Each structure stands twice: as C-alpha cells, then as structure tokens.
Amino acid sequence: MPNAEPLLQVSDLRVHFPLQAGLLGRNAGAVKAVDGVAFHIDRGETLGLVGESGCGKSTTGLAMLRMSPLTDGRILFDGEDITHPDKPALKRLRRRMQMVYQDPFGALNPRMKVLDIVGEPLRVHRLTQGRAAYREKVMGLLEKVGLKAEMADRYPHEFSGGQRQRIGIARALAADPELIICDEPVSALDVSIQAQVINLLEDLQKELGLTYLFIAHDLAVVRHLCHRIVVMYLGRVVEVADRETLYDNPQHPYTQALLGAIPIANPDPEVQQHFNPSLSGEVPSPIDPPPGCPFHPRCPHATELCRREAPRVLEIEDRHTVACHLHDPDRAQAMAGNL
C-alpha cells in the first residue's frame, strides 16, 4: 500500500530578512519574504508553486532545503522534523532533497568538467567506491538525461542552454533523491528547447518515482506539469487546488486575475474574450505590506474588512483552499453591508 503520509509538510513558515539602516546597522524592519505559508507535498506528485516576482516562491523553495534562514514555522520531511536539523541530519536531508536552478549558465562551475559537476553529490555523500565506478555512474546519469556519456570530459561552456539544464538535472539525480525542487527550470530556455526539458522531467518522474516542487511563473507550463498548485501573493498562500479545479474554477480574486492576464496563443475571438487584463497596479513591497489581506489594494471586491483583517485559510471544497473573506461564511454577514 502506498504511504499516504505526505513526503513534505510545511506549517506557518516565515522567512523575514532584517533590514539595517545607517552606519550602526540599526534595525529598520524586515522584508517579509514568506509570511505564514503552509502546504504539503504528496509522494510522487508535482506540486506547483506559482506567483509573480516577490511573492516568496523561490524563498520558500530554498527554505525546504534549509538554504534560507527560518524565522518561524515547521517543516516535516518524511515524518522527520527538519526545522532545526543538526549537521549530520542536514547532510542526510540534502541527499534526499535536491535542487534544479533557473539559470543554466550560472548554476554550473565553469572550471569544472561535467564529470565532476554531475558527480559532486556522489563525492560529498561518498556514494561510489573508486574512480571507475564513479565515472561509470556519472556516464549513466548523463545518458539518463539524454546526453552522451562521453560528454563527461567537457566543460559547461561547450553546451547550449538546454544541454546545461540537462547537466543540472543529472547532478540533482546523482544522489538518488526523493524530492527535487525545480526553481523556474525552463523559464530561461526558448520554447522549442523548453519542451525537451519538460518531457525529460515527466519521464524521470515516471521512471524514478520522483516528487517535484515546481516553482514557476509560467502558468501554461505549470498546468502542463503539475498535479496540484499553490498560488502565492506577497509572501502568503492565497489558493491551493488540484490542477483542473484551479484552472477551471479559480476562487481567489488574485488567481482569477492572474489567469485572465495570460495571453493565449490563439487569435480566435471566442478564446480572446477570456482575456481580462482588469487588474490594476503592481505588487506592493514586502518591506511594508498592506494591512489586512495583502491583495486588497488591487482587489476589485475589497471591503473594509479586507483592509483591516487578514483572511483565514478556508477549505471551500475537498482539496481546495482559499484565503479570502469573500468565501468565509462567518464573514458573509459582515461583508453584506459593504458589498
């Protein structure tokens, strides 16, 4: 029977970066990059984490790997509390959890051969014995991601963007991880190359039973790859739902606006009429977020209550949660007068 316990569980995650002012480093508030985020990832699923710049999606991803400092919250990985791991626990964790980065040009050390880039996790975690076995393992990994084994002796500059991203994926696979955090893995690639990498990620998931946290801003790619999606805005989760539900029946005004703002590659009037660029303004600064619901300054439905109080997270149907006063039955009465 498959293990029903989620592979990863995050509750009330907060990552605040303190700001310092002047010569004395006086404390001048904080950037609340992530401000009370909760979600889980089931085994074998691809969870999408979406939102616009500054919403905290990348910081959340880094926090999973314990690469950004936690201000508050709790993270459970395979049942184990990894919120404050000691050194050996952290090392064990980073073997089971790996990352693929956005920039295929910046993520690989230009002075290292592909052999040693891809093999790094093998060395760090002492996973192979002897040079021959090491080399053989790396060559196998290269073939697994669609590269040629003999490419092991080349340097990153000899590869195109798509090939470099494959190298990054091979490195992430080296230590046989269970969870891979993909931070915008295809957004730097051209469309025709993007599809190659998307297909590769799908194939690897099927073959190796991987779980992905897929961080991206491209909602068409997210819809293609992800089973479930978390929408973030200004450091908070605003909506979580299965793919079909989120795209066909979005409930948070921000999710609705985000989906309406994507131009669709079809000039037909019937398709174009769904385009709705009504959302005005821009994302406020996370240094000085608005009080109440972070989305209220841009929300067409905002009321007095939204300006005053942050909404709670509500399960409005099975596997569908929304943080919006509009959907809060207890608030309905208070809102009725304002609407």
Place this chain on the structure above:
Amino acid sequence: MNMKADVTRRTLLDVQDLHTVFEKDGNEVHAVNQVSFDVKEGEILAIVGESGSGKSITAMSLLRLIPSPPGRIVGGRVLFNDQDLLDLGDEQIRRLRGRDIAMIFQEPMTSLNPSLRIGRQLAEPLRVHGSVPKEKVRERCLELLRQVRLGDPEKRLDAYPHELSGGMRQRVMIAMGLACLPKLLIADEPTTALDVTVQAQILELLRDLVRQNNSSMMLITHDLGVVARYADRINVMYAGRIVERGTAEEIFHRPKHPYTLGLMESMPRLDQAPGSRLTPVPGQPPDLSDPPPGCPFHPRCRFAEARCRSERPPLEQITENHWKACWVDTDAKR
C-alpha cells in the same frame, strides 16, 4: 480585438533584402540575412522568433542602431516615406529617430538614465525635435504621463527612475516613445521583464495608444500568446531569415513552415486540454557563423528531403495572406 489585416492599406515601411553581419572571432555571423517585409499604415506587425533568430538585430538595423564594430549593415534598403534610411547621413537619421520612428527597448531598468529625473528624460525628445514650444514642454510631459496612466504625474516628473517600479518605468518608456507622435513605434520585447498582470496592462495600453495616434507598431517578441492577441500580421524568423509570414489567423490556424508548426506543438497551451505530451523541436538552433547548407532549419526538420539539405528555399507566397520559405508540402506530409 484584432483589427482585421487589410492588405489594401498604404505601406509605411518597406524593408528589402536587409543584411546585417557581425564580426565574431574572425568569423562573419549573418545575424539578419536577406530579410524583406513591410509595415502597413495603422497595423501591428509582429516579428517573432527565439533568441538568436535576428529579430532584435532587424529592429535595430532599421534605425541604424547596430553597434559598429562589430556589426555592419552590408546590404538592403529600408524605405520609409520613399526615403532609404540606410542612405541618410548621421544627422538626418538622428532627427528621424524618436520623431518619425521611435523605439521602446527590452529593459526598462537600463534604458532610462538613472541620474536624471523622469521629467527631464521625457522632455528630451520634445526638445531635440522642437515639436512643442519650450513653455509647453512640461504641460505636454504631464499629458503624456496621464496618457500612459501613470498615477500622480506631477510627482513622477520629479522622480528618479529607481523610485519607480518596473511597470511604471515601462510606462515612462512608452510615454517617451509616443512623445512626438511617431508614425512607427518599434517595441522590442516591451514587457518581457514584467510580471504577467503588469504585462497585460502595458500591452493593452500600448495597443490603444498606437491606434489612437493612427501609428503603426512593430512588435518584436518571442511570446506567441502576445502575438496572437495583438498582431495583425506576423513574420516568423529563424536563423536570421523570415521563414513564414501571414495574418495572425493564417499563422495560428494554418501554419505551414515546419519551424512554426514545431513552435506550436512544443508549447503547453491554455486553450487545449492538459495532459497530452509536448512535441519538442529536436536539436539546437544553428551556429550562424557556420550555418548549415540549404534550408537553415533542415537539421531539426522532421520533413527534410534531399533538396532541403542543398538548396535554400526562398520566401514565396502560397495564398493571398500567406508566405513560406520551405520546399515541402507540410500539409500533405502531416
């Protein structure tokens, strides 16, 4: 909604056999290779392609903004009002830039001077071209900022670029582009650096203002969604050449060139059911310092025949609103 492309409209810009090369490590890179197209009055013409396709170099060549060295325009004509822009002297082309043809660049962060107030930068095209009397410059600047719907325009005139958000800066860039009511606006990836909700606001605004001023726009982008929404006609570029051209309707509903087909199939689409597997275009774009013989797309083309490997197909008209550069009847082979 897209205005239907109207082929009877007057031609504003006529580009013939434009050829721009770059010197790279002793090699000649043909970044734009024998490119011909025209822009009609009042239309939005898209040039779409991936990185290295030559779309931005094409735009910069039109206004002679190619850094030289290493770049050089080695051939072709760029006819604007029956005048070849490639023949103009430096002073003449400078006077034309911003006044008759304006350009909006890709990076709103770096295209504004960080040490000058917004008002001063916005006033520059007005001063240079003397299109507004001195005492009216401030008034015109405020009017422009209102037109691009930048809130609090009085205050913004005195702001420095770093005090504005990315979307606000791009609005300022648009205001600068439109300041002298140019006949042609060239927008090179005008929203690529912006978030999707801001992109939508900016593109709608840009389209409305271009229509309002009776201008034409050349929209340069890699985003097929943006193209489908805003373009009347589309040129698809690959490896420095136009490989397909047509109305938006033709290109999206009846694509003929294998590269255009490949782009459509490799893209996850929100207007189609999810779950079906993507069909990527195999391989990589060619190295333009050593392009393949024949059709530049043949090494990645699933339809390629012997002829494609030796002879380069010319861009030929196939129906009233549709051109392609391909030897193969892709409809028959699909």
